[in-house]
Amino acid sequence: MAVAILSLIGLAALVLYTVLTCYQNYRKCPQFDGPFLAKISGAWLFFHTFSGKLNEDNAALLRNHGSFVRISPDKVVTNDPVVLRHMSSPRSDFRRGTFYDAFSTQPTLRNVLSQKDEKLHNSLRSKLIRGYSGKDLPNLEADIDARIADLVALIGSECSNNKLIDFSSFAQYFTLDVLTHISFSAPVGYLTQNRDVYSYISKVSDFLQVLELGANIPTVQRILDSVLMAPFRPKITDADGMGAMMGMASKAVAFHYAPDAKAYPDMLGSFIKHGLTQQEAESEAMVQVLGGSDSTATAVRMIMLYIITHPEVYGKCVKEIEANESVFGDSISSAASRQHLPYVQACIKEGLRIWPPLQALNSKLSPPGGETVNGVFIPGGIEVCHNAYTTQRRTEIYGVDADQFRPERWLEAAEEAGKAHAASIDQGLGEDGVSVGAGGDGKTRLARMESTLELIFGSGRFGCLGRHIALIELDKVIPVLLRDFGWAVADPSRGIESKCFGVFVQKGMWLKATPRRVHDKHSE
Template sequence: MTLLSALPSPLSDGLSSSSAIQLLYVAVGAVVTYNLFTWYLSWRRLSHIPGPAGAGWSKWWLLRNTLGGNMHLALKQACEEHGPLVRVGPNVLITNDPDTLRRMWGVRSPWKKADWYDAVRWDPTKDNLISQRDDDKHTALRAKMAAGYSGKENEGLERTIDEQILEFMDLIERKYLSSDGEFRPMDFARKIQYFTLDTISQLAFGKNFGHVREDRDVYQYIKITEESMPVMLILTVFPALARMLQSRMMRGLLPSEKDKVGFGRFIGVAKSVVAERLASDDPYRKDMLGSFLAHGLTRVEAEGETLTQIIAGSDTTATAIRTTLLFLMTNPGCYAKLTGEIREADRKHVISEPITNVEAQTLLPYLQAVIKEGLRRFPPVTGTMNTEVPEGGAEICGYQVPAGTDVGWSAVAIQHSKVVYGEDAELFRPERWLEAKGEDLKNMTATLDMVFKYGKWQCLGKNVALIELNKIFVELLRRYDFSLVDPTNPWYSYSAGIFIQHGLNVRVTRVAKAYCNGA
């Protein structure tokens, strides 16, 4: 008898093959039952809160609308159909209530950023100002950067923006100015992004990347960023995937400073610019980077935050400019009022050339109304930006919500609120800002400010963005007229939390009588 034959067999030990199969079925059934039970408990936890069919059982609703490029509209519709608090995922709620958001985002609020923000960590080894979820670390980082963004320690902020606007107008003159005998269409959506990229890189690095000068997507940054947006969208829906990609084993798949094109190239440029500045005789010169370093930003932090400036400061401002111009071109009355105000002020020499930020704020009331209405009607940032219900739970819009629940917002639903802005809130009508008085105007203004978020998470770049908006429309419309090439198909626009937009083809002509001595 061999050794193997002497070993006991499970079946010979009293367990028949049919019994083994039955035991296997029981084990599988137990696992399935456990998973179904936990799935049910997950659904039941927020089952008292209404939402789209099936959204409480899986993330399919979120994923489908995210990849479809219309999440901003889907969230707005969900709020209209189900109320101010809507369940859009197993553990994700959305609100369109401004008071709730102010409470969530307030400076002393116990609410924290949810893991949604893991998807916007550009460098897998460290957080940036946007992705940082620890409030204490976020506050410390923010304090080092606030002065640089405010302009108080950046003496050349307005001058830098003026220089980039002049370069943009030079591009129009060289390549895109049409006349009665010549048609030279311009993709305004793409070209204005060149302008915002050059402006923010000049402010952040002390030199721009030359997008406007070369009239091309330098380093293919825009192309590669837009192609990678679907991946980032998936990561915001499934943050665990973001953490997996950022793990040491998977980091090789992410952009690197060794890349010759795309975001990786910008990483390399950021590192070289910061290194050059720190090695210079005057690292704390009066610009944005100098201010950051003077207030204690480390070398590594400076590299990361300059990249954050490029991403957060170029796409969003470009969206605000291009969408506002589109609304103006499709509303002839508003276009005529704005151009009339600008050109009359120019004719009377009450505004400088180029206009100053203070002049735009105080002397051109209809311009201010147009800027506000453009931001309201088409918020540039529509990501849900989820925050987490703190320990002990919270009451939101009359519902009890347990701790650990993610709560985001619908920017479009809030900025299209008929309660706040009136029954015609869906219309682009700048006059509402001139007509509103007292508490109504105060409420409208406070709600609009949420475009730049609020409280402890308010956008530091708000001041820079508003200066760009105050200047760009004046300098363009005092010189040129803009009209759509194809009003029936004006552009391509895809919501990815921020917007991918191109194909806004316009005809640019010089005004009948130029009131300025420039271009």
């Protein structure tokens, strides 16, 4: 009897505690609407992150509830460009949210992506900026050309064996080889070996789901950072996966820091020149690979997929490239692509818009007293997250057909603004690497579209450092692939399998390629 009474009291206490916690959670920002479960606990966000389609679920909520929706007790998601730009602007009191805690390769060592202290972040950024902006990389384009030549040679050899191409893998082989080449002067050779070296891609794909759960749910991150999890963390001695890639980066760093090492004209060489320590360099090397390979691979895949599945668009691209054949060599420079291929450039922009390659929450924390931004009061201590999918489909910015892939919108807006064609989106990066987007207020439709598109790379003091490199890759590789091969989706009933864990895990993009041009392999 006594046991039964004690159990009942215990149960009642538990119920009371749960109810009080849920009520306290609810009170944090009751003014924002959202699913009931999200207002009282982190469960909604946990399950929707786990599902691999949080981006779409948040998009559906934003379509129903307006520009702010609550997705956990202290998190709201938005697609308001004014708010997004404000939070990252140099003088804003918003800070990085808990999201960024997940991106340290070791719990105690912060890198540029995970550093939340503003001063330390600024100082780190200033040491990295010349490497990322390409200013210290005299061979940047030539190195990318060499890897494009490998990609073309690989596709050519698969064609001659009459094989279908798994373009989802090839796109990532390409971006991994480019990044390891320009970062450490040592491409891994994914393309030449035509295989997932270190099983990096397959293992990291599984790891991304855990990474995203940690980024979105602080309790999960605390568990991942605990000593209990230490044995399961990637180590540089691992034979495969992320650990093996860290091992490779660590060797490259040691090589660069050796007492008798020469000054290499690569990103690591630039970081050393600007004062990065060896330990910091190891951590930054992994940010480059993790931050830059999946995102750019998704961009290459989706831009290609949208072009080749829109016959009229595809035809116009090929016509434009053929008309300019005489100005290109085997490779196509970024400048030539931007100057001579306005329609292809519009396709690149439209592809990045319709499918932003990174759709993570990138939460920013409101200042202690709260702040009113664009007419909305955000209480203190609330994390404001981004939904890139719907930001890039805002009809008042892109037009009523914003849900459609229609590259012409960029050329029409440019004509309206009295320009020959829409500029590349790589135009707004200041000397210090802080984006200087116009904001769009009172500007032409083109300026509003461009400054909104820029948000796919973040903005202001947190804007993507690798944007310039990613855009050069796209300027070059998309026209070369369209010039050198004819493309068709192998199974029209299936395009690509995609899961979103902030970055996309994409598989099964089977294409049929047909050579259109005889070319020599022109690598290195």
